[in-house]
Amino acid sequence: MPHFFTNKRLIILLGSIIVLVALIGFSLRDRENISWPEQFVKDVVGLGQTIVSKPASGIAGFFDDIGNLRNTYKENEKLKVRLDELAQLESDVTRLEKDNKELREIIEKKESLADYDPVQATVLAQNPDRWFDVITIDKGEASGVQPNMAVMTAKGLIGKVKSTSKFTSTVQLLSAHDPRNRVSAVIQGKKNVYGLIEGYDKKKNTLLMTKIPYDSKVKKGMAVTTSGKGGVFPKGLIIGKVKKLKPDQFGLTQTALIEPAAELRDLEHVMVAKRGMTTVLPEKKERKQVYVEEGNL
Incomplete structure (x- = not known):
């Protein structure tokens, strides 16, 4: 009995192998259409792959997007820093170009200043409340x-x-609102016309030159310089150009509106005219009168 069952198992095993080989051979031959079991298996496997792959692809894409977003954020921050640096660089270049131009002009000016020693200085402060009145420079008594x-x-x-201290000085501008702030000036022409710079029109950005004789022939564009007669300012320092001429209320003298040659609202580099020789006027009375004109009582 046991021997029979052993033969039966062997017969079943051999039959199974024969069927398996037949199925393999059947599946390996060239066919246009596959069998329905194969179709069923392929469809089930394909559906499973679709169900699994789409969410997996979506999750992988989500994490890729997060990674890309982080990279984009980092790159954006770097670009912002570069843009800030570029803006600062452009500002520095503009400032240095302005400084270079001003310093070159000062060097050229120094060569033409024969009657006094120029002391180069830098503006330290300009009070917003007194913007048109005074500035502070970095040179004082020590210089x-x-x-x-x-x-x-x-x-x-x-x-x-x-006024001065050991290392700084306060400079009163021509535009300062001070009745004692006067400069003896001359309008250059075929016949020089003398007057006083006293006053400033903030709206028109012009200096006021008063005490011009009513019959003086003054034209627009004429150069205005210091006369050198006040004993304070050297002769020939450029002040500006005549912009307009108008008579005073009594018609006895005229007032000229002078366009300043120097920018009074944006000052950085300046020069102090350190005179080697002080002008000595012959009479004490005349010296006092001239000093009153230039505001030095």
């Missing part, structure tokens, strides 16, 4: 700067030293 010395830029006169 030989004294009150009443003329102060200018490469383009022209801007004012005079009002």
